[in-house]
Amino acid sequence: MKATMLNGTLYRDEACDLVRLPASDRGFLLGDGLFETLPVLQGMPLWWPEHRTRLTQSAKRLGLPLDHVLLDETVTQLAALSGDANTILRIAVSRGSGGRGLLPPAKAQPTLLATLAPLPDGLAFQDMTLATCSIRRNAHSITASxxxxxxxxxxxxxxxxxxxxxxxxxxxxxxxxxxxxxxGNLFALHGNHLITPPASDGVLPGILRQQILALAPQWGFEASEATLMPDDVKKADGLIMTNSLRFIRRVTAWDDIAFTTKPDDAIAHLQARMRDHVGNLTGVAL
Structure with missing residues (x-):
């Protein structure tokens, strides 16, 4: 299942890759816009209210007007097209067309582009490895959050x-x-305590991160936000990465550090509880 909606017009199959954006669209020219990505599990856009809230709040910070009626209609229509399949819904909003230069037009006419694509089997809960990169996050930049x-x-x-x-x-x-x-967001595990960096350290407040912080106490874990230095993570019992499509991924190695893995350890327990939680919300077994 592949589909695209551009400003309310639906394109399917081969046509979904042939939509046309104006050459003056600021999203393409300048990256002036926002996006959200979420799974649609057998017709249910998982945690859409949370994604919608983040998109709305971010648009307000940018002074980017949203057509909430069109937004909701787009999500509803594409989710319905998923049927019994599991898909990925990506929603992108740009400020629309504008003249040359950086300043936006006085009256923006945003572009809403949403795409639907198959959700690959096995994407969620995959083990992973990390390598420290030289690219740094600017905690003071608006784009960090x-x-x-x-x-x-x-x-x-x-x-x-x-x-x-x-x-x-x-x-x-x-x-x-x-x-x-x-x-995605990172959590370091110390015993039954999950620690994730605060947004003030240049972190995007992820939807799965929000869910972990809220649900962890019900699952026998403590969860909190605190600044983490590399030495703190080196001493951790484990490390996980979270996002809306992959849910909870175990980090098996970071640079030259290997984390111990056991079939019934705390991370496996955390993953099992998230699987059950998503299953209760959607009726879909991941």
């Missing part, structure tokens, strides 16, 4: 990780503190 269309830092960091033979890059901020991976 929003899902900006400008992902160049993350792209370059991911390339460094690939060259190092790792699944993803671990990104530090400009003060040398742990921030995130290129596609």
């Amino acid at each position: 929003i899902k900006s269309n400008n992902y160049l830092d993350n792209i370059m960091a991911a390339q460094q990780a690939e060259q190092a033979g790792a699944s993803d890059a671990l990104m530090l901020n400009t003060d040398g503190r742990i921030a995130c991976s290129t596609i």
